Amino acid sequence: MKNLKKLTPILALTTIITAPGVLAHSDHENASNTFVTPTLETGIREGDDVYFDLSLQSGFSQILPDVLTETWGINQPFLGATLKARKGDSVHVTVSNNLDTTTTLHWHGVKLPARADGGPHQPIEPEEEWLSEFDIIQPAATLWYHAHQMHETGAQVYKGLAGMFIIEDDNSQSLGLPSEYGVDDFPVIIQDREFNEDGSMVYLGRFDVQGGMMGKTGDTILVNGVINPLLTVEKSLIRLRILNGSNARIYNLQFDDNRSFKIIGSDGGLLEQSVEATMITISPAERIEIVVDLSDGGAPTLIHSAGMAGMTGMDASDMGFFETVAMSIFADDEPEQDFNIFQIDGSHAAASSAIVPDQLSTHNDYSGEIIAARRTMTLKMEDGSPFTTITAGIFGSNDLLTINDQSMDIGRIDAFVKKGTVEIWSIVNASMMAHPFHIHNVQFKIISRNGEVKSHELGFKDVVLVQPGETVEVLMKFPEYSDPNTPYMFHCHILEHEDRGMMGQFVVI
Ligand SMILES: [Cu+2]
Numbered sequence: 001m002k003n004l005k006k007l008t009p010i011l012a013l014t015t016i017i018t019a020p021g022v023l024a025h026s027d028h029e030n031a032s033n034t035f036v037t038p039t040l041e042t043g044i045r046e047g048d049d050v051y052f053d054l055s056l057q058s059g060f061s062q063i064l065p066d067v068l069t070e071t072w073g074i075n076q077p078f079l080g081a082t083l084k085a086r087k088g089d090s091v092h093v094t095v096s097n098n099l100d101t102t103t104t105l106h107w108h109g110v111k112l113p114a115r116a117d118g119g120p121h122q123p124i125e126p127e128e129e130w131l132s133e134f135d136i137i138q139p140a141a142t143l144w145y146h147a148h149q150m151h152e153t154g155a156q157v158y159k160g161l162a163g164m165f166i167i168e169d170d171n172s173q174s175l176g177l178p179s180e181y182g183v184d185d186f187p188v189i190i191q192d193r194e195f196n197e198d199g200s201m202v203y204l205g206r207f208d209v210q211g212g213m214m215g216k217t218g219d220t221i222l223v224n225g226v227i228n229p230l231l232t233v234e235k236s237l238i239r240l241r242i243l244n245g246s247n248a249r250i251y252n253l254q255f256d257d258n259r260s261f262k263i264i265g266s267d268g269g270l271l272e273q274s275v276e277a278t279m280i281t282i283s284p285a286e287r288i289e290i291v292v293d294l295s296d297g298g299a300p301t302l303i304h305s306a307g308m309a310g311m312t313g314m315d316a317s318d319m320g321f322f323e324t325v326a327m328s329i330f331a332d333d334e335p336e337q338d339f340n341i342f343q344i345d346g347s348h349a350a351a352s353s354a355i356v357p358d359q360l361s362t363h364n365d366y367s368g369e370i371i372a373a374r375r376t377m378t379l380k381m382e383d384g385s386p387f388t389t390i391t392a393g394i395f396g397s398n399d400l401l402t403i404n405d406q407s408m409d410i411g412r413i414d415a416f417v418k419k420g421t422v423e424i425w426s427i428v429n430a431s432m433m434a435h436p437f438h439i440h441n442v443q444f445k446i447i448s449r450n451g452e453v454k455s456h457e458l459g460f461k462d463v464v465l466v467q468p469g470e471t472v473e474v475l476m477k478f479p480e481y482s483d484p485n486t487p488y489m490f491h492c493h494i495l496e497h498e499d500r501g502m503m504g505q506f507v508v509i
Contacts, residue, residue: 035231035342036224037182038164038189039081049090052083054105056124056147056161057098063227067199072099072159078225080145080163082187085136087169093132097124103156105130106148107165108285109267109462111138111441111479114486114508119440120150120410121486137479138443139361140172141269141460142187142241142287150410151206154216154247154495158203160225162245164189171361172270178239178291178354186231186238187224189245190282190341194218204496209400213381214433215248215494221304223342232345236295237352239264244282247495250434250465251341254279255292255300262356265289268443268460270361275456279305283436283465285493288456291356294346301343306336363460365445366477372421377403379466379492379502381431400500401492407501408491415506419482424475429466435497437472438463440488441508444476463493482508 043050059077060068074080085091095105095118102125106118112134115122124130143165147156164187168179178184194202195218202218204211223229244251255261255278262274267287274291282288292300380402401407404414417423424447427437443460446453449472457464466472484507491503 033226033229035186035229036226038079038187038224039076040084040181041075041081042084043091048088049092050085052091052093053096054080054093055096055098056103056105058159061225063193063222063225064195064199069195069199069201071201072156072161074105074145074161074163078160079189080161082164082166082181083145084166084168084181087136087139087167089136091132091134091136095124095130095132097126097128097130100126101152102126102149103152103161104148105132105145105161106440107132107134107143107145108438109141109143109287109443110134110136110165111443111481113481114441114483114488117440117486117488118145119148119487119489123149136167138167139269140169141167141267141443142243142265142289143167143267144243144245144285144287146245148489151499154499155203157245157495158193158201158216158247162189164241164243166241167269175270175357175360176353176355177264177357178235178237178352180235184233184235184238184352184354186240188240188242188342189224190242190251191222191225191245192218192249193220193222195220212496212500213400215496217247217249221339221341228340228342230343230345233294233349235352235354236346236349237291237293237354237356238344239289239291239354241265241287241289242282243287244284246284248284250281250283250436252279252281252305253341254303254305256303256340257298257300259292259298259300261290261292263288263290263456264356264360266456266459267462271456271459272361272363273358274356274360277456280456281465283434283463283493284495285436285438285463286461286465292344294344294349295351297347297349299343299345299347302341304339304341306338363445366422366475369422369477371424371475372418373423374426375415375423376426376428377437377490377504378405378428378430379403379435379437380405381433401497401502403490403502403504406504408503408505410505412505413487413507414504417478417506417508419478419508420480422475422477424473426471426473427464427466428471429468432468433494434465434467435502436463436465436493437490438493439474439476439490441481442476442478444474446472447475448473478508484509
């Protein structure tokens with residue numbers, strides 16, 4: 001927060017380039033807080049039918065040492081419980097809105113009927129309930145749920161409307177992986193927040209065009225709602241289900257002792273084979289599952305390693321107004337720094353009997369299937385006119401953030417997809433910021449990223465970070481659900497971009 005004060009007097013346009021990934025140190029970098037594992041809720045089970053009751057509510061949370069913060073949560077004051085179900089289950093979720101504003105609850109990464117998706121087309125008014133019912137037809141995965149209210153997703157997720165949703169299946173439970181929740185298998189929801197002196201959270205104003213352009217970042221890092229905590233583990237091999245639940249910040253994750261870990265899963269579930277790594281980048285809404293060996297009794301800290309995330313690879317001649325201004329100020333801004341996320345103490349860990357087997361799963365790559373359609377989604381961030389920028393600030397216009405030159409219109413369908421077919425989408429980033437692109441109702445395979453794909457990106461994904469100047473091709477098979485009247489969304493998962501127009505809609509017919 002010292003850092004924030006230092007930045008405040010600088011020209012307002014500086015906010016364009018201070019995030020994501022440019023500022024950030026916390027005042028609370030000693031891991032003195034205790035790691036909190038979110039409550040596990042497995043619902044009420046009747047055979048394969050599983051019933052969950054979720055209450056969206058407000059409350060006060062002790063996040064900072066001396067003051068309470070007003071927060072939102074699901075069945076608790078801040079954030080949500082971890083929900084767990086199995087492949088083959090029929091899930092029935094009753095969501096009660098006990099907030100004083102309209103909201104939604106979206107099942108991120110779940111293949112499900114559009115009416116159950118919880119996007120902007122399923123608003124829940126205050127004091128109303130919404131029933132979402134879907135069968136789990138996909139393999140074991142670390143998914144999540146969060147608010148998706150039109151124009152309000154950023155503010156509502158920031159306040160706390162997000163939680164983890166874990167799917168297990170016969171395969172995931174037969175592998176011998178660390179899988180005891182809260183013992184050697186932990187959710188790690190990483191979020192950054194900014195606080196006022198009185199403990200309240202700082203968010204953007206509705207018409208803050210510049211803040212919206214860069215997305216809301218904060219100088220305080222939370223893990224499962226706790227600032228820079230310490231996780232003391234009892235087992236020597238632990239699995240971390242890492243979710244970047246931040247609105248806009250991208251993290252380059254690394255341990256401070258540079259130890260390696262095994263990446264075992266991506267957004268859509270287990271990889272086919274694990275991948276050894278010492279660093280991985282995770283953008284908003286992405287999940288990675290890693291297994292860390294602490295049998296040396298060490299106490300490594302997971303850090304964000306300052307790097308290149310966000311602003312590389314674009315030719316200056318392609319830049320518009322925002323990019324040019326951003327670049328001109330960039331040189332004066334302080335360089336990005338490493339910062340701590342949380343620490344793991346393995347000094348009391350007993351030997352684990354868990355393993356990471358060579359083969360984790362088998363994927364269908366849809367080879368041999370007909371490609372029913374190819375689509376291009378071009379992401380842009382500006383319209384080139386300083387005057388338009390000013391009027392956008394005054395009138396709240398959102399035409400500065402577009403996909404295929406159009407900003408989101410809830411009355412317009414951008415794509416018609418045939419159920420059960422395979423499509424290839426090319427996501428083109430024609431802006432100067434990296435955008436994490438998300439598609440509802442599918443898990444896709446990245447088939448090219450400027451011609452190549454890194455090994456850990458070979459898994460199923462529902463979000464892909466597209467760097468400036470990059471084109472990423474994704475291939476996906478749409479489930480057999482169809483509903484010509486209810487759209488699914490595709491959008492940038494920098495929530496301020498989504499809220500300000502970088503979103504579109506498709507229906508499956
Ligand atoms: Cu974006």
